[in-house]
Every structure is written in C-alpha cells, then in structure tokens.
Amino acid sequence: xxxxxxxxxxxxxxxxxxxxxxxxxxxxxxxxxxxxxxxxxxxxxxxxxxxxxxxxxxxxxxxxxxxxxxxxxxxxxxxxxxxxxxxxxxxxxxxxxxxxxxxxxxxxxxxxxxxxxxxxxxxxxxxxxxxxxxxxxxxxxxxxxxxxxxxxxxxxxxxxxxxxxxxxxxxxxxxxxxxxxxxxxxxxxxxxxxxxxxxxxxxxxxxxxxxx
Numbered sequence: 001x002x003x004x005x006x007x008x009x010x011x012x013x014x015x016x017x018x019x020x021x022x023x024x025x026x027x028x029x030x031x032x033x034x035x036x037x038x039x040x041x042x043x044x045x046x047x048x049x050x051x052x053x054x055x056x057x058x059x060x061x062x063x064x065x066x067x068x069x070x071x072x073x074x075x076x077x078x079x080x081x082x083x084x085x086x087x088x089x090x091x092x093x094x095x096x097x098x099x100x101x102x103x104x105x106x107x108x109x110x111x112x113x114x115x116x117x118x119x120x121x122x123x124x125x126x127x128x129x130x131x132x133x134x135x136x137x138x139x140x141x142x143x144x145x146x147x148x149x150x151x152x153x154x155x156x157x158x159x160x161x162x163x164x165x166x167x168x169x170x171x172x173x174x175x176x177x178x179x180x181x182x183x184x185x186x187x188x189x190x191x192x193x194x195x196x197x198x199x200x201x202x203x204x205x206x207x208x209x210x211x212x
Contacts, residue, residue: 104167
C-alpha cells in the first residue's frame with residue numbers, strides 16, 4: 001500500500017508520518033518512510049539543488065524537471081522495490097506536490113505537468129493521500145520556528161504559497177476518493193486519530209479485495 005502526505009509548508013506532515021509509521025509498525029506492518037524531493041541518494045543530491053537558498057536563479061522549468069528527475073529515481077529505486085516486498089510505503093509529498101507547487105504556484109502548464117508526472121512515476125499513483133490543510137501564514141511561521149531558517153521554496157511570497165494551497169484544494173476536489181483533506185489546525189492527536197480511522201477503513205477494503 002502506498003500512502004502520501006501533502007500540504008503547504010509547516011502543515012505538520014513529518015509529525016503525522018512518524019506517528020503513523022510507529023502505529024503501523026506496532027500493528028506488525030512493515031513500513032518504509034520516504035520523502036520528496038529526495039528519498040534516494042541521487043534524489044537527495046537533487047533536493048540540495050532545489051532547496052538551497054543560494055539557487056535563487058533556478059528557473060521554473062528547471063525546477064519542474066529536477067523534481068521529475070528526483071521522482072523518477074525515487075519511484076524506481078525506493079518505492080516500487082518496497083511495495084514489491086510487501087511494505088506500506090509512506091511518502092512525504094509525491095506527484096500532487098508538483099501539480100500544486102509548479103502548476104498552481106508557478107503557473108506552469110498543468111497538462112505538461114501531468115504528462116511529466118506520468119513519465120516520472122511510471123503510472124504509479126498513491127492508494128491514499130492525506131492533505132493537511134492549514135492557513136499558509138501559520139504554516140510558514142511554524143516552519144521558520146521549527147527550523148530557524150527557510151529553504152528556497154519556503155522563502156517564496158505569501159501569494160505563491162496561497163496559490164499552492166488553492167492548487168491542493170482543487171486537486172483534492174477532483175479526486176475525493178483518494179485524497180482526504182484533514183484540518184491541520186486541530187491538536188496533533190486529534191489529527192492523528194482522524195488519519196488512523198480513515199486508514200483502517202482503507203486497509204480493510206484492500207484486504208477484502210485481495211482475499212477475493
């Protein structure tokens with residue numbers, strides 16, 4: 001099973017992913033945690049380029065292609081082998097992020113992005129996606145407090161981050177079956193309980209289909 005977490009900066013994805021991985025491990029599932037950009041050794045090198053504040057001259061198209069390159073490596077080297085080994089893979093961001101950030105945030109062509117995502121993922125799509133929804137000002141404030149410094153993407157204008165959030169909500173509207181919007185202003189344990197109850201239903205459905 002392939003689960004992804006999406007959301008704007010500082011929405012609490014890392015915290016929830018760690019909680020979920022621990023809970024699944026306690027329930028005797030084998031779990032692989034990963035993230036984008038990055039996930040693989042090559043992907044992590046691309047991540048450095050993408051997120052370094054020194055690279056402010058990086059063009060929107062170069063950015064898009066670098067994310068796609070990182071994802072292609074991630075899918076082939078990490079995600080697919082883990083799924084083949086029967087693991088539950090949990091990724092901090094995946095192809096929805098490119099639609100939200102590069103499509104809506106940077107105003108790049110959505111048709112082109114979807115085509116590029118298709119190539120990079122080899123058609124792999126998550127079984128379930130949690131979209132942690134939080135007002136962008138709160139998220140950016142949290143990100144800057146927790147890390148002390150902001151990366152190249154986090155330093156973008158408030159308008160950029162608001163376009164990204166609108167993008168996420170538009171994507172979620174188109175795929176309500178896969179993408180579950182979670183109110184990330186709630187306390188951490190309330191958010192987690194919501195995630196866990198949605199996931200339990202999804203796991204039991206997958207088991208039923210598998211048994212038949």
